[in-house]
C-alpha cells in the first residue's frame with residue numbers, strides 16, 4: 001500500500017509539473033498578446049487544481065504511513081527536517097497559491113487581469129515546488 005502510494009506520488013509530480021508549466025506559459029503568452037480568457041484556460045486551471053489536490057492528499061497519507069510525524073525531535077538533522085517539515089509545508093503553500101490563482105484569478109474583471117493573477121501565483125508555486133522535491137534538491141540524494 002505504502003509502496004503503491006509512493007509510486008503514485010512520485011509519478012504524479014510529472015503530470016502536475018507539465019500541467020503547471022503549460023498553464024503558466026498559456027497565462028503569460030495570453031497576457032502579452034491580449035488573448036481572452038476562454039474555455040481552455042478554465043479547463044487547464046481546473047485540471048491543475050485537481051492534480052494538485054490529489055497529490056497533496058496522497059502526500060498526506062504517505063506522511064503518516066511512513067511515520068514522519070513522529071520525527072519532530074530529530075528536526076535538527078537536515079535530511080529529516082527536509083522530509084518531515086520542509087517538503088510538506090512548502091508543497092502545501094504551493095498548493096494554496098495554485099488554488100487561489102485559479103479561484104480568485106477567474107473572478108478578476110478583465111481577461112488580462114485573470115491571466116496575470118493566475119500566471120504570477122502559479123509561477124511562484126512552480127519555484128516553490130522545484131525547490132523542495134527530495135530527489136532533486138535534498139543534498140546527498142544525487
Ligand code: HEM
Nearest residue numbers: 010013055056059060062063066083088091092133134135
Ligand atoms: C505539489 C505537491 C507535492 C509534490 C510535487 C511532491 C513530490 C514528491 C516526490 C517527487 C516525492 C518522491 C521522492 C523523491 O523525489 O525523492 C515525494 C515524496 C514524499 N512526499 Fe511529496 N510532494 C508533494 C506534496 C506532499 C505533501 C503535502 C506531503 C505531506 C503532507 C508529502 C509527503 C511526502 C512523503 C512522506 C514522501 C516520501 C519521503 C520519504 O520518505 O523519502 N508530499 N514527494
